[in-house]
Structure formats: C-alpha cells, structure tokens
Amino acid sequence: MSRIAYVNGRYVPHAHAAVHIEDRGYQFADGVYEVTTIHGGRFIDADGHLDRLERSLAALRMAPPMSRRALKAVMRQMMRRNRIVNGLVYLQVTRGVARRDHPFPEVSTSSLVLTARHTPPFDAAAAGGVDVITLPDTRWKHCDIKSVALLANVLGKQEARDAGAYEAWLVDDAGYVTEGTSSNAWIVTGAGELLTRHADSAILNGITRQALLGLAADEGIEFAERAFTVAEAHAAREAFLTSSTSFVKPVARIDGHALGNGQRGPLTSRIAAYYAEHLDAPGSAA
Numbered sequence: 179m180s181r182i183a184y185v186n187g188r189y190v191p192h193a194h195a196a197v198h199i200e201d202r203g204y205q206f207a208d209g210v211y212e213v214t215t216i217h218g219g220r221f222i223d224a225d226g227h228l229d230r231l232e233r234s235l236a237a238l239r240m241a242p243p244m245s246r247r248a249l250k251a252v253m254r255q256m257m258r259r260n261r262i263v264n265g266l267v268y269l270q271v272t273r274g275v276a277r278r279d280h281p282f283p284e285v286s287t288s289s290l291v292l293t294a295r296h297t298p299p300f301d302a303a304a305a306g307g308v309d310v311i312t313l314p315d316t317r318w319k320h321c322d323i324k325s326v327a328l329l330a331n332v333l334g335k336q337e338a339r340d341a342g343a344y345e346a347w348l349v350d351d352a353g354y355v356t357e358g359t360s361s362n363a364w365i366v367t368g369a370g371e372l373l374t375r376h377a378d379s380a381i382l383n384g385i386t387r388q389a390l391l392g393l394a395a396d397e398g399i400e401f402a403e404r405a406f407t408v409a410e411a412h413a414a415r416e417a418f419l420t421s422s423t424s425f426v427k428p429v430a431r432i433d434g435h436a437l438g439n440g441q442r443g444p445l446t447s448r449i450a451a452y453y454a455e456h457l458d459a460p461g462s463a464a
C-alpha cells in the first residue's frame with residue numbers, strides 16, 4: 179500500500195507530494211508545525227498539539243488553515259489512509275506561496291501539509307540508555323549564516339512596514355545595533371566617523387557592505403567597523419543601509435529622529451556615487 183500525504187486539500191501519493199518553490203516555508207521558514215503520536219490507533223494529546231499549533235500560528239499572525247474539527251478529520255483520514263496503528267502525523271502550516279519578499283504578502287492562502295509514518299510503539303521496559311552531550315545554545319544566534327531560517331527577519335520587516343518604515347534595525351541585548359532585517363546598517367556620527375558593525379556572528383557580512391568598505395579604503399574615507407548604540411544612531415549626522423537589493427539607501431529618520439536635514443547626506447552621496455561606479459566597473463562583474 180502506498181504512503182499518502184495531504185497537500186492543500188488533496189490526498190496524494192507521498193512520493194509525488196510537493197509544494198511550490200516559492201512557498202514561504204521553503205523561502206523563509208515562515209511556518210509552524212506539530213507532530214502528534216498515534217498509539218494503538220488513537221491520537222495522543224491531540225488537543226495539546228492543536229492548542230500549541232494555534233498559539234504558534236497566532237505568534238506568526240497567521241489564521242488557522244481550517245477549523246480544529248476539520249483538522250482532526252484530516253488527521254484521522256491520514257491515519258486511516260496510511261493504515262497507521264502506531265506512528266506519527268506531521269502537520270505543517272506555512273504562510274503560503276507568494277513572490278519572494280520579506281513582508282507578509284497582501285493576499286496569501288496558507289499551505290497545509292500532513293504526512294504520516296509508522297513507528298515502533300513505546301516500550302516502557304526497554305533496557306539500556308542513550309548518551310547525551312552538552313552544547314552552547316546557539317539557536318537563532320548564527321546571523322552570519324545566510325540561512326533560510328528567516329522567520330525573525332520576516333516578523334521584524336513586517337513590524338517595520340506596519341510602522342510605515344522601510345526597514346527595522348535590530349538591537350542586541352547590550353543596546354547596540356546589529357543590522358537590518360535584510361540589510362547592513364551604517365551611520366556617520368556627529369563627529370563625522372563612518373561606522374558599520376564589525377562582522378561577527380551577530381550580522382550577515384553583506385557583500386555590498388564588503389564592497390563599500392573596499393571602496394571607502396580606496397577613496398581614503400575613514401571608517402571603523404564597530405558596534406554603535408541606538409543613541410548614536412539617533413544622533414547620527416547621516417545613515418544608510420546596504421544590500422544587493424537596496425544598494426546604498428539613505429536613511430532619513432530612525433525611530434522618528436530626523437538625521438541631518440532629512441536629505442541624503444554628503445558622505446552618503448559620495449559613497450553612493452562610488453558604488454554606482456563599482457556597479458559599472460568591468461572588474462566587479464564575474
């Protein structure tokens with residue numbers, strides 16, 4: 179008997195079950211999941227799992243894909259169609275398929291996928307034990323990896339959009355700006371110093387950032403790679419952000435604090451002009 183999956187309203191052979199490549203689960207980890215045990219043909223603690231699913235969905239500001247009653251009916255169908263007595267049902271809900279862009283899509287239908295598999299039943303009398311090691315808890319702390327686990331970035335970008343802003347600059351526990359949700363952050367201090375955070379595991383070392391540092395060095399513009407505080411950002415004379423999609427984008431206001439005269443500052447203008455030359459330079463293309 180072939181394994182069956184549930185994908186967006188259809189029961190399909192597991193081997194051919196697929197979601198679109200622009201599903202936000204695949205692109206951004208913009209989704210949640212649950213796994214429920216089937217023991218002796220019964221779902222164990224299903225309401226606990228479905229309560230947690232609702233809580234996780236609410237945290238992502240996503241509506242449940244269907245009523246709890248309907249979800250339970252799909253789970254039962256999956257158990258039945260896969261003839262599972264002891265096993266697991268996995269349930270994944272994502273924000274659905276949309277053109278790749280961090281903010282929530284204006285219209286999207288969440289994707290719902292269920293898979294099931296057989297597992298040996300729990301043996302309370304099993305002999306022996308397993309080995310465990312300890313590790314530092316680095317979860318959500320490896321911003322230097324260009325990972326598709328972008329859920330925090332997505333939620334931050336959406337907060338920026340909700341506040342009428344283009345980008346959110348993220349702040350670490352010590353009050354220092356790390357970077358934007360999809361760009362690197364730069365300021366020119368009141369004293370005229372060009373600053374961007376040093377590249378460690380707290381930021382993605384942007385390729386645009388690196389190109390600009392090279393251009394600044396070539397042009398004799400003084401800069402420092404160090405963390406700056408939110409207060410320094412508010413008091414900055416100029417600021418801009420960089421990325422492959424935003425290039426060099428001047429920042430007019432940070433948390434409502436107007437920088438300079440609210441126009442592109444002189445150093446930002448110089449750097450933007452050097453970057454424009456870099457884009458056209460024969461040596462910068464592969």
Ligand code: PMP
Nearest residue numbers: 360361362382384385386421422
């Ligand atoms: N930081 C983050 C979190 C990003 O997603 C991006 C864009 N990919 C950047 C910085 C800028 O990197 P790059 O200049 O390589 O586009």
